[in-house]
Amino acid sequence: MTSGADLLRVEGLRITFSVLGGEVEAVRGANFRILPGKVTALVGESGSGKSAISQAIMGILPSVAKVGGRVLFNDPAVAGKPVDLLSLEPDGRDIQAIRGARISKIFQEPMTSLSPLHTIGNQISEVLTIHTDADKEERRARTEQLLGYVGFSNPPRAYDMYPFELSGGMRQRAMIAMALICRPALLIADEPTTALDVTVQAQILQLLRELQAKLNMAMLLITHDLGVVANMADEVVVIYHGDIVEAGPVDAIFRNPQHPYLKGLMAAVPHFDMKPGERLKALREVPVKAENLLGNRPVRKTSNSDVLISVRNLSKTFTTRSSGWFGGKGGASQHRAVDNVSFDIRRGECLGLVGESGCGKTTVSKILMRAVTPDSGSITYNDGGGAVDVLNLEGTALKELRAKIQMVFQDPVSSLSPRMTVKNILSEPLEIHGRGTAKSRIETVRSLLQAVGLDQRFINRYPHSFSGGQRQRIGIARALALVPELLICDEPVSALDVSVQAQILNLLKDLQKELGLTSLFISHNLAVVDYMADRIAVMCAGRIVELAPREALMRNPVHPYTKSLLAAVPYPDLDRKLDFDALQASGGSDKRRWGAQFSDDGEEDALFPANLGGEHFVLARKSVDARELRP
Template sequence: MKIERVSVVETVLSVRDLEVAFLSGHGRSQVVNGISFDVNPGETLAIVGESGSGKSVTSLAITRLLDTRSSEVKGQILLNERDLTVLPEREMRKVRGGEIGMIFQEPMTSLNPVLPVGRQLSETLVLHRKMSVSEARAETVRLFDRVSIPAAATRLDDFPHQFSGGMRQRVMIAMALACRPKLLIADEPTTALDVTIQAEILQLLRQLQAEEQMSILFITHDMGVVAEIAHRTLVMFRGNLVEHGDTVDIFHEPKNNYTRTLLAAVPRLGSMTGTSEPAHFVLPLQDQQALPPQTPETSSTRKLTIEKAATVLEVRDLVTRFDINNGFLGRLGGRVHAVENISFNLKAGETLSVVGESGCGKSTTGRSIMRLEHPLSGEIVVDGQDLMKCSAAELRKARTKMQMIFQDPYASLNPRIRIGDAIAEPMLLHGMTSRRESKDRVAQLLREVGLLPDMMRRFPHEFSGGQRQRISIARALAVRPKLIIADEAVSALDVSVKAQVVNLMLDLQKGMNLSYLFISHDMAVVERISHRVAVMYLGEIVEIGPRASIFGNPTHPYTKRLLSAVPVPEPRERGKRPAPPIRELPSPIRPPNYIAPKREYREVSVGHVCQEWDRSEWAQ
């Protein structure tokens, strides 16, 4: 089955023999090697590849946003038959925002934090469309309505921090569409978004494209998103174009080994149906960089072992709130109810995944367990010890039993410390080894996470993203913990690197009997790595149970909404699912005197419980 194609009269964008090199004191580094492609009217062309493949640099070269002092661009870039490479900068400024709109990955860094969003968009209209201030404000309301921002007229004077991530991205789309561009360049516009918000943004782009007959150059490393939105796909690897064709053909008849590797690493929701145990991603032999294969265990044996295992973590009625002080005297104006009366346990060798949208409280839960945040009440029992009753010295010692892996490994590693010293530091701090012995222990840890011992003298910037995450895992294992809290540990990684790191975590769990609290919004990865799943909404667990039961028989409407929003990496299924309803996550801020209601739960099946919900709230 072929995706219906748009009739083509002429190309909107034509790129010929594009080369990009970066210039530095160390010489010339070629990052894009003579690629050529066209974007037709009303068509979406996806450029895919891992970090460092040159896809984002290609988009910056097209819009001439690369610094001419440190980069060199060769080739032809024709927009409606006009060569952008020879345009004067004054003319190019008219093209940007006028004929070409651009959406960047992180809207918070693209929007001015000290200006209201309405004013930022109005300035574009005044500059490019020569509108008066009043006309621009009225058009801004219309554009906000068009991208489905609720109560658009009342939000013009709000600042970027007052919007959720999904709503900020809608503002960026409205700004990109303000001057009715013929070409929209979207550079990883959904990578940082939750799965439900991602589905809404993709639906919005498809709708706007159909209305305006707009062309889209969509840059991503998410093959599920490609299947949802792209007519044609261009695959890049290390600056080279390795494959280019119809999206259906790319997915079903890939010609290049790298394309096959990308597709093999895509987590597919439903691929674990009929199994009760987590399972590795199947990758080509050259991409397997984890531990040697472990002794195989049958699912029944493994399940029986976990059921009889000791409880490593027990959380009871955990409450974490943050005070909001405002006014001249800093009086208490309200509280953020980040975590509200949640309870669960975790056994040795088990993985419990906590899922939900940004702001649901899942990361605060992990940080509260580590006592990086200060819970208001509840019990946190780790290996028989209640951390809520620990002194500072006792808490420090207790943290050898539990460690945390953060989302961004580069931000969590000191850039001025060699990675060998970073891994050895917790062992030395807790007196678990001497400085002389620590070198051998670091070498062993590096081997366990699939790295070479001689890498210990390198600095963090000398490693790829996937390697840095392996280093973070090695550092977490240094104190021989029983529990690891992984907070979005693979969310920022490319698809094939993500698969390698998940495989590594599964190997380490079997070899060391580790317990994981896996915090994520990636439902397809969660399905592959989990034994049990807890779904959080507005600080509360609304559904919890065995992975097979949660994915096979979701009961709460919020769980169903999360699962229905996961992109299907099958282009032939595009358009067959109903469009997701637009629903902004309500605010968790409550008045100071607010008393949380007592929740009722019912058992769906053995170990699977679901919170009773207000039928009127979830009617749509």
């Protein structure tokens, strides 16, 4: 195919970054095309060169980068030969006329990409100020029209809102509106749904598809999520360490992958059809050697009646106070983050807790850790030495409990001190709780590194010198340092690539088996929870709406919210694409769509957990017969 038939053609693209001690070749001779009106997915792990390619196309590479090759842009709105974007001055008028108007980009993190000091409307209409002659009234009218297109129910109000007033999904919609306001020929979407819940992700993907068709726009979709690729792409380009290893139509790529890396990526993705005991196939396996961590403590035998921690009627309300510009009194609003939550976690099991952002999952975990005090409810802990009232513990007793309950956090970057070496990070819990001598603590640190598959030579390194997956392993090692009874994992793999995610999930499974760990696994990714959990609790708006063994919940979900979560998961399978028409426009948390059986109309007929048998519970109206709800 000739260059004239392509909207964009990348030929022999090389990108090299100058760093201390030499140069790093980020992209090595990349060749691919983007066809008019089609979606091309650029797939690869973090550090593979995906974002560097998008920056080269936009002309926004940092000054330390050296670029070679050609990027030919054949703008349908301009007659003549294709323009080599790499030949244009980075700050010249020619590239500025193209950037933002004819080629636009949606960035991965909308909160850091939007100015907190300007309204949504000001930021979107600024693009029109730069690229058009439209007056103020016309700019506002066009901006409000596009805000309506991208799903804002009240565009005039949204125009005057600030980014912090919007949810993550709404901020991403605002970013999409900013990118599309000049009706570009090419939209570059750099991981546009990575930070979003599964239902919000489905809405954004549906929105991008609709707008692409309406504007006849081409799209370069940068992602590591093969489920998103299967639902969105026409063509796929796979990149590995700067080299494009496979490219072609989406049908050929998914049905007949050729390169070992692509086959490995597909095998690393958790899916709902996995057989009991089947493991994810990580690209690089992590050897687990946990035997040294137990010391003299035996692995406890478990039974179905052996409850480690029991939570009853837990509630927590947060009050937000706002003040006026000059210290005047403002109003106060209350948010019920946790609403009458009850569950048990049995010794040796993994309880999955799933739900969208803001549903109260993390607040529950913080209450278990005694980092947040609930308004009401009780937590009883029993490790075999007698029942303990967690919420009334103080002093030494509370310190002892915290050694038994440890946490793995979502973001390994912010949860590890950049000023501490791995040795300091892993020995700190031992020092705080007075475990061992200085010499024995170093041996424990070495055992921890070995347990999570890290080289002992890394002991004196700082966190910045590790990859995301390695940093998360350090976080897991720190949580295991005190050999806890209960491990709380709060979104431990949501920030990781699928191949690294497979490593971490397999590692957690192996450690649970070898150490007899009990765990609470919090996530919004149902496929991940399906792989990890024995039982699953589904949380919405502060309440647990369904609780069941993993197989029962995945095969026979009863609550409308659970069904909507499952329906919104994108499969890496061309024969099981998302049914965008059936997805609820407002997401599954819209209680008006749940039906009379699951709606709370008053105190006389309050919501109550209905027992469907087989440990399957669903939150329904008290007057509803459980037999009517059984799948």
